[in-house]
Amino acid sequence: MNYEQYIKGMPVDKAWTSEEEREYFIRECSNLAFGDEAIERGYGMEEVIEQLKEFSDNALKWEEGEE
Numbered sequence: 927m928n929y930e931q932y933i934k935g936m937p938v939d940k941a942w943t944s945e946e947e948r949e950y951f952i953r954e955c956s957n958l959a960f961g962d963e964a965i966e967r968g969y970g971m972e973e974v975i976e977q978l979k980e981f982s983d984n985a986l987k988w989e990e991g992e993e
Contacts, residue, residue, distance in 0.1 A: 959977035
């Protein structure tokens with residue numbers, strides 16, 4: 927994967943260009959969303975993104991004192 931930098935001159939973490947590091951990132955995000963071995967249990971990328979967004983939205987509401 928070749929990451930194309932949109933904002934020129936800004937440093938990009940080299941991990942984004944490492945296949946091994948990206949695999950680790952994907953696995954960790956999946957596990958945060960649905961628990962251990964989320965990928966092997968059949969959760970898809972879109973489900974992971976939606977779950978993480980929901981967690982984020984709920985955390986923001988909690989921080990702002992909303993129900």
